[in-house]
Every structure is written in C-alpha cells, then in structure tokens.
Amino acid sequence: MKATDKKIIIIASATLIIGLLMGWLLFGGNSVSHNDSKQVSSETTTETIWTCSMHPQIRQNEPGDCPICGMDLIPLEEEENEGIDPNAIRMSPTAMQLANVSTAIVEEMGTTKKIQLTGKVQTDERLVNSQASHIPGRIEKLLVNFTGEFVKKGQTIAYIYSPDLATAQEELLEAQKIADYQPELFDAAKGKLKNWKLSDRQIQHILSTGSTQTNFPIIADISGYITSKNVNLGDYVKRGEPIYEIANLSKVWILFDVYESEMSWIKKGDEVEFTIASLPGEVFNGTISFIDPVIDSKTRVAKARVEFNNKNGQLKPEMFASGIVKSTLPKQSNAIVVPKTAVMWTGKRSVVYVKSSSDKGVNFILREVTLGAALGDSYLVKDGLMKGEEIATNGTFSIDAAAQLAGKPSMMSPEDGTDIAEDNHESHSVSSISISSKAKKALQPLYTSYFEWKSALADDNFEEAKENAIGMKSALANIDMELFKDDAHHTWMTYQENIGENLEHVEHTKDIEALRKIFQPVSNAMIEMTTTFHPNDDVIYVQHCPMADNNNGADWLSKEEEILNPYFGDMMLNCGEVTQEIK
Template identity: 40%
Template structure:
C-alpha cells in the first residue's frame, strides 16, 4: 500500500514537471504574444502624451523627451490620427461638394483668364489747341463726356495778333492786282492759323476786322478733358480740350509672368463685360507691353474693340479668355482654385479618403501655373483622388474642432521615426516657387477699397487687446459694413472664399458679446486677413504680422498690427507682451 502511494506521488511529480515544460509560459508572456499579434493585425500605433506628432508602430520611448509611448487613439471606425469624419447632415447643410482629380485630358480647359478694364483708344485721341495767342472770351466746351462734331464752335478768342493779320489782309486785298504775291502770302498766313477759305473770304467781303474770333473743332468725338477756362490767356499751341473718338476702345488686361510664354500678338481673345453678362465679344491681341511693371509683376495686354452703339465705357471691368498654346503633359493635374486654401506659407486641400463615407484628411500640396480658375498641382495629389471643391473652409473648421491637422494646426501631422532612431520631418510644401504661383489676384479697385477695411480692423484688434467685449462687437460690425461694400465681381473663387470667411467670422464676433468666443473667431479671421494683406501690391502703412504661440490651445495664432510693439489681442492684460513679429508687410 505504501509502495503504491509512493508510485502515485512520483507519477504526479513527473506529470507536473512535464506539464510545466510543455505549457509553462506565463500569463504575462501569453498576453504579450496576444497583444503583439493584435497590434500587428489592427495597425496599432504608439504616441507620446507630450509630443502627439510622434507616431511609431511599436512601443518604446519618445525620441524627443524619453517618456514611455502610449497607444495612439484609433476610433472605433478605424480612422487614422489624421482623418476625421463628418455627418451627412453637416455635409448637406454646408453644401460640401467634391471632385475627382483628373489629368489634363479631363475637365481642364487650358484657358487663360485675364482681368482688365476698358480704356480710351489713345491712337484716336486728339488735342484741340489754339493756333494763335489770345484770351478766351467764351468757352463752349464745359464738361467731360460732352459730344462734339467736326466744325462745331469750341471757343471764341480775342487775339491782338489776329486783329493785326486781318488788317494786313484787307490792305493786301486792295493791292491784289499790283502785288499778288503779297496777297497770297497774307492769305496763307491766315490758313496756317486754321482759318478756312470761307472765313478769309468773309473778312475780305465785309471789309471789317473781327475782334473776337471763333475756333472750330477739327475732329469729332467725346471730350475727355477740359484743359482751359473762360478768361484764360492762351499761347500758340496751348490746348483747349482733349477729344477722344470712342468708336473704338482698348480692352487692357494684366498678365502675370507665368503667363508670358503663352501670349502673342494676333491671338484671339473672348471678352466679357459685367454690364452684359450674356454676351461675349471677339477681339485680337494687338499689343503686349515689352516692359514689366516691377510693382505688380505684370505686363499690359491690349485688344482693340469696335464700340458699336457706345456699349463700352472707359473704366468698365472686363474679363478676357484666351486659348493657351501651352502643351500640357498627360500627367499634369489641375484643380479648381476654390479647393485650395493658402495660408501665405502652405497650400492645402482636403481629400475625401473614402468614396462611400464622409471621411477627410488635410493634404499639403505644391502648386504650379494658374490658368484662370484652375491651378496646377505638381506634388501632393494623385489622379483619381477626390478633393473638396466647395465648402473647404467648413471642412477645415470641422478638422479644427476635432483636434486634427488643419489650416492653423500644421504640427498635428505624423512624424515617423525610423529604425535608426532619427526623427523624419514632413516635407515642406511652402516653397518660394509655390508662393509665387499662388499669388492672389485682386483688381486695383479692390485693393484700394480693401485698404479702407484695415483701419476698422485695427480698431477691432485694439478692442480685444483692451478685453472690451461690447466695443469688440461694435467694431466688428463697423468692419463688416465696409467689407460688404467690396466689389468681388472680378475676384477669383479662392480669393472670394477668403473674403467670405472673414465676413462669417466678423458676423460671429459682432453677434455675441462673449470675449472668449470673440477671440476664438478672431483666430480664423486673422488667418484669412494675413493671407489677403500679404498679396496686396501696396499698403498705406507698414504692417507687422505678429504671433502668439500660446493662443489657439497652444497651436499659435497671428494678427496684424501697424506697431512693432507686441500688444496681444488673445489675452489682453493677462499676457499683453506674449508674442513676436513673424513677418513684415512693407
């Protein structure tokens, strides 16, 4: 019996030893294997709580601060940290529209669009001048725009010189038989003063000298400038009025450097005017200015138009479309300008990553030539990808609310670390060439009118510095009224998007006297204000772009000031001096 018990005990010990050898992995080891397998299947990424831009496929230490990495949050729907989702209801309310990016063979019409104005045809302009010294007794040309006809009385002039010449004529007429050469010389002298044969014959037949002599128009046209007044004493050759023949006019357009190579004399141009929205007029390029304007970096391109029924008025805004001769490679990608948000440093689009779901992510792109409302994308997009083309700023606002990468949060993207342990940085898309190509285009009138917005904006900024919510609301309203008067008829879609976003933010600031809410909207307002101000050809003052790194939840926010000294509108007295000058707009 004892022997049997000993055998059973030995068997049990041997069984336990064999079981340990076969199944002896600890629960911890088993969990590690399961976790590792789970990570590999789900694509779990690891990040740093202090530096969320760090993303690694395995656990470890943060390469920046050395803290232990934690699992990155991945939503239940499997979105990556850069992606976010919008509801279908939100898409419908904001009228979000998307377009599939195609090659140049698709929807790209290869049309150059130029903005310009109708001008006076200077080749058909004449100056009506006095051909003798004298005093204007009566002036029949009184205002600009007055129509005159050839032979019409322009002015009555008293001229002692002409009185003496008439007396010479009467004396020479009496000696016509004996001294015909003298008589002929006196008549020719009067003809050089633009007196007609009828006028000279009337003086001879009447035998009387006229003290006040009429001056008649030598051309027909429209008075573009009155250059003298009644009572003025004129010297020979001094102008009385400038007359323009408006039967033909010039359509003058501004073309940028990037468009020079695609333009040539004789090229056909289709012209549309705001006054006649349903009509187009055909013309040809007759002149391309050989000298570049260093201020605007443009040259003048001109077409001569027949002005039937006086349809074209000098000063009217017009748009010209020219078929570009540029050969576009099949791989060239173009996108509508409304799809691109430009911060002054970066060019951004939003890509819809899932055709069946409203899932988006921000993408930085590099831009090339601009053809009208289309912009070439040289880097950052592939043919077949779907991008947001309407409501881009609304999508960007949704990204900001969800803490994703956005127009104002460029540090939220992935920064991958390699096996060697170095930190790989995202490629910089804000190259100088991209900035130059992405220069916004504004008419001269728009730029002049926008300068009137800036003083009102500065008052709004100062109200926020003073932490005065009621005055901030009042100043936002004043700025809004000025901004809504801007003429956007000749403004591109991208430029209009920036203006409309500023208006939207001003309305939000004006309608709610909540200082924190006002400052939140002021962040977005300034991103758009800085982008526009940076593209104006000239400003009355030097403006400083200033930035507070603490504002906007430590993402940083900018504002405009005419003073180098920092006065922070996002914190007021709490952190009045927080910030620095990041750019000067001279």
C-alpha cells in the same frame, strides 16, 4: 463479508471523497476565479470610448455633446490593422459620413485655367486730340464751357480777339488794291491768313466786305467729347496752345491688370469675356490686342489691352470691368489635376490622402505631392499621384486629425513622428530671414489691416471687413520692395504676389462669405511670412479651426490667445485652438 474487506472499502471510499474534495478546492476555485476574471476582462474590453468626429482629441467614457462644437459624440472604433499599411488610418462609413469625407478618382485632363481679370475702360489714345488755337489772342467767347460736352467737326467752339489777325487783314486789303501789279504780294497776304486756319470762304468775305473782323471763330478740327478744358473767358493764348482736349469714344480700350504669376497664361490673341459693373446682365467679348512689355514696379502688374467698338457709347472711360480668360498652359499636355480642397499645404510641402480599400474597410494614407500651377479651384500635380488613384477631396483635415491622434504620419508630423512643435521650430529657424528695421516698420500697416479684417469677420461686420481688406490691398501696394535685400527681396516678392493675387478682386465682393473665402489663402501667406521675417515685437498666435472650409480646416493669425473665429463669427465664435506661437 469479512471485516478486513469492509475496512478496505471504507478506507478507499474515504480516500476517494478526500481526493474529490481536494480537487475541487485546488481546481474548482481557480475555475471560478478564471471565469470571473474573464468576465471582468470582457466587461473592461467592451467599455465604449466616445469621441467627436470633428475634434478627435475629445475622449469620454459616456455619450454626450462635444464641448468644442456641440456635435453628438460617436463611439471610438478600434482599428484592425492586419493586412494594411501600418501608416494608414482606417475610417468606417459612419465616421466618413459624419466627417463629410468625399473622394474622387484622379484623372488626366487638359490644363485649362480660368483667369479672372479686373480693369477699367479707357479712351483709345489714338483717338485723343488737342484742339489748339491757331491764332494768338484773347478768348472773347466760349461756346463749350464744360467737359463731357460733345462737339462735331466744323462746329464753332470759341471766339478769339487777335490784334495780329486784325493787322494781317488790313495787309490783305491793302494788297488787294495792288493785286494787278503785285499778285505775289496779294497771294502772300492770303497765305498768311490761311496759315492761321482761316478758310477761303472767310478770306473771301473779308475781301468782299472790305472791312476787318475783330473776333474770329475757332472751329473744331474733329468730332468727339471734351475731356479737358484748358482756358477760361478772357485768357490770352499763344498760337498752337491747346484750349480743349477732345476724345473720340467710338472705340475704347479696356485695360486689364495681369499679375506676374499669371503672365505665362495670358497671350496676345486670347479671347476675353467681360462684364461692366454699371451694366449688369450684359456680357461683352473682345480679344487681347496688346500686352505691356514692362511690369509696373509698384503694383507688379502689366496691362492687357482689349479694343472694343463702342459706336453706341455704352462704355465710358473709368468704368470698372471684370473679365475671364480661358487659357491653356503653353507646351503642357494632359496632366493630373486635383481639387484644391484635396491638398493640404504646410508652407514647405503639400500632401493628399490616398484612399485604399480592403476586407477590413476603407483606409487613407498620407502622400506628399509636388504641385504645379494653380488652375482656379484646382492644382496641377507634377509628381506624387498616378491616374486612377482615389484621393480624399473633402474632410481631409478630419482624416489628418485622426492620423495625428493615432501617432501616424500626418500633414503636420513628418514620417519619423517628430512632434509638430519641434518640427515647426526647426523649420522656422532654418527658413527665417533677417530683414531691416525699416522693412519691419513698412510691414506694420499690412498687419494692422489684416488684424482689423480678422476682427471684423469675427464680428460678422461685412462693410468693415471689406473696408479693411481693401485697406490691406492698399497697404501692400505701398510697401517699397527696395527695403528687402538679397534673399529677403526674392522671398518678399513671392509673398507680395501671393497676397496681391488673392486680394485682387476684393472690391467686388458682395457678401461676408466671399471675404472669408479670400481671407483663408491670405492668412496662409501671412503665417508663412511671419514665421520667415519675424517682423513683430509681440507674440503672434497661429490658430486653427478644423470645421472651416467645409470641414477641411483653416488657419489664421491673432494678436490675442483667445479664440475669436473669423470663419464662422457668432455661429461658432470660439471654435478652434492655438497651434503655434511665433515669438
């Protein structure tokens, strides 16, 4: 090989080696850097965020317990929103199970409503009579000395001394002597005694003995129970003056209270199934025979009358009665009815979460609905839902909380994403109604009872909570509606009916959970009334617990910022948060 060829080979080899070295330096290092970056990126994207199914605002980089409720934290799953509504919130089966979310298909059904009524047993007014003295004089003897005693028709119930009657007897005896010559005078003397309710037998006894009687008996005109005793021994009575009131209790009335909001459901002829508090285990049936045409201006109720055949005397006046009427809304065909647990109410609008499914999983989207009448545990939906759609019936507040965190439309956030506080402030300023200082003062006993009720529930004190709830009902009934003028008058009537309807049966509650169930709708009405009237000088806090009401969430008012949960008491005393300040 020539030297020139060797030189060429050496130069080419050196060039190749240098090229490979430069290529490794330029591209190999970048590849390693790219792989390292990719690995770091992968590690970064796979870092798990942990949250609480009940309190989705909790975010941690490691597993553990929720600092609010103590539940185990769960991994926060990334949403894959391709192909679904951008306003929908996706939930995995695990999240739905932990949040206790359940759903139901919307169906049409008859709008039958169970209406609970409370009332009292009363005497039948048509069977109440006054036992009067037909003779003027002085009561010499009382054979019936107390109320509640039973008397029979024809029974002697008292004796009376009457100078006028003694004179009339002497006139009769004198007229008897000349009866053959002046029979008209004799008949007139007997007629005078008959007008004083002396019987033919008594008159004949006077004539046959030829002597006058000083004390005459008073005979019961009817059978029944003495319900009122109006005289005492030695009293002077006039002719026709009532000395006893006698009631025949073979038939009685049960008078039930019917609130304005329920008037459209109750009608004459409806069947009522009722129980008596003092007769546990027994169920009675009757028919509404009459409904008052006038509503009481203070209690805002009308009386519905049920007549009951009481031959065995089981029912006694003033006994408490609880009744149920199953009624159908007039002129209402089959309609869409949803459970109350499915509906979230903000005071101005009502919303539900409609479920949809895709290959990506289960999604929920907010839907505003128009509600009709309340049907016990359900609502009639006038607009917003169609038959066959599937909605969330439990766990709706958990879904809503997830929607809020994701920045999507939720119960408390309008479609344009306006912040809840701004939205509430605007709506309250628009809906606020000015009331007089007298009206504000009249509302204070209502608030006092409410806050005491809240505190007793937080302390798990059933007896005190029940007493405060009854006190709130009494305070509500004592508020003079005339203090509210113009728009405030109509608004107050709405709040009064709402609160009164929920407090209607509070006296019959048997445990603290029943009181807590009543406390929730009362709190909703109180919150709305507070934001409308602003009757308090101090700041009032609206507080919320997402786990109350079977994880649907519930609100209440508090004078203190500190959370003292009335729905759980000592079990989860500090579970909740302040959602609004009403100043």
